[in-house]
Amino acid sequence: xSDTASETVSSAIRELVDANHVLFDQGVVDGFxxxxxxxxxxxxxxxxxxxxxxxxxxxxDVLAFDLDAAPIEAGGPAVYLERFIHSEIYRRxxxxxxxxxxxxxxxxxxxxxxxxxxxxxxxxxGFLGAETPVFEIRDVAGPGSDLLIRDARLGxxxxxxxxxxxxxxxRGHGSTVVGSTLRQAVFRAVYTEVGARLQSEAMRLGPxxxxxxxxxxxxxxxxxxxxxxxxxxxxxxxxxxxxxx
Ligand code: MN
Numbered sequence: 001x002s003d004t005a006s007e008t009v010s011s012a013i014r015e016l017v018d019a020n021h022v023l024f025d026q027g028v029v030d031g032f033x034x035x036x037x038x039x040x041x042x043x044x045x046x047x048x049x050x051x052x053x054x055x056x057x058x059x060x061d062v063l064a065f066d067l068d069a070a071p072i073e074a075g076g077p078a079v080y081l082e083r084f085i086h087s088e089i090y091r092r093x094x095x096x097x098x099x100x101x102x103x104x105x106x107x108x109x110x111x112x113x114x115x116x117x118x119x120x121x122x123x124x125x126g127f128l129g130a131e132t133p134v135f136e137i138r139d140v141a142g143p144g145s146d147l148l149i150r151d152a153r154l155g156x157x158x159x160x161x162x163x164x165x166x167x168x169x170x171r172g173h174g175s176t177v178v179g180s181t182l183r184q185a186v187f188r189a190v191y192t193e194v195g196a197r198l199q200s201e202a203m204r205l206g207p208x209x210x211x212x213x214x215x216x217x218x219x220x221x222x223x224x225x226x227x228x229x230x231x232x233x234x235x236x237x238x239x240x241x242x243x244x245x
Contacts, residue, residue, distance in 0.1 A: 005041045012040045012182075013062045016047055017244070018235055019186050023100065024055035025238035028189045033102035033174070035189075036086040037182045039064060046090050046099075050077040055243040067091045068152065081150050085176055088155030089162065096178045098185035103174035106196035110134075111169040118169060118195065120211040121202055125195030126219030127166045127188050134169045135161040147173045167192050183231045184224065190234070 001009070016037050023029045031053045039045035045064050049057040063079065064072040069087035071079055086099045110118040110132070117131040137145055140157040147170070149155050158176065162168040166188055167177045177192055179185030202208045211219065 001041065008040045010059075012037055013047060013059050015182055016049075016062055017057055017059055018238070019098075019100075019182050020049060020054040020057040021238040021242060021244060022186055022231070022234045023102070023189060024053075024243070025241055026190045026193075026234055028100065028102045028104045028193055029054045030103070033100070033104075034080050034082070034086075035098065035100045035182075035185070036065075036083075037098045038090055038096070043094075045072060046086055048080065048083060048086060051080045058244055069155070082148055084152050084155030085149045085158060086155075088152060088159040089176070089178060092156070092159045093162075093164075093178065095180055098179045098182040099176060100178075100185050100189040101174065101176045102189060102193075104189070104193040104196075106193050106200060107169060107175045108172070109200065110196055111171045111173065111175070116203075118167075118192075118199065120216045120219075121195060121199045121208060123211070123215075123219040124191045124223060125198075126211060126216040126221075126223065128192070128195060129165060129216050129220075130213050132167050132169055132175075133161050133163065133165065134171055136171050137173075138171075147171075181227075183227050186234075187223070187227045187230055190230070 019035045023035055036046045036048040039047055045066055047062050047064055049061045050063055067087050069083040085101050089096055089099050111134050119131045120126050120128040135158050137147055149158055167175055169175045177189045179188055
């Protein structure tokens with residue numbers, strides 16, 4: 001790899017480490033959950049930490065994987081069971097550059113109540129579009145699974161549920177959010193959790209007025225121009241409370 005290419009990779013790894021810490025600091029991930037980025041030089045690979053709590057990830061913990069979710073370097077450390085979430089989305093969505101999987105708590109109720117879908121209630125959540133699909137793992141894995149996306153078949157089914165959207169909920173489990181940049185995926189993951197909390201609160205008060213599809217699209221477009229404003233704040237906050245050694 002040339003010097004320029006290897007600097008590009010190092011820089012992507014550093015930003016991925018930051019994303020891990022921001023997602024913890026913002027309450028999206030806890031001991032569980034993960035964030036990946038498509039490899040900046042090899043689009044048929046992606047970067048993801050070894051199996052560990054996101055807040056503790058350092059550059060040394062980031063590994064490259066192929067689109068079968070196999071680590072490029074064999075014989076390395078333990079890897080996330082659910083890495084197939086990432087591989088199958090990258091395989092099917094060339095536009096996706098980053099993927100966040102989390103169990104962020106306000107989202108989970110929307111994955112288990114039939115007839116109530118996560119929808120954008122405020123302008124920060126316009127990227128959710130009309131409504132957010134729910135992946136029912138039982139349709140693929142039957143009634144006795146552990147709900148984890150632990151192989152390529154389940155990953156492919158999840159990616160199919162996601163479709164062309166920005167987010168998919170996973171019944172009784174959590175959610176997966178994608179972006180065309182790492183910062184956009186982080187932004188969307190944070191505001192998926194915020195939006196779920198707001199929608200739950202609004203529904204307790206009475207009938208909810210949601211954004212129209214046109215409003216959702218317009219607000220998402222505006223917010224895409226403002227992502228660094230949030231990112232730089234979140235990064236500073238995460239660094240000031242850093243847990244990583
Ligand atoms: Mn999970």
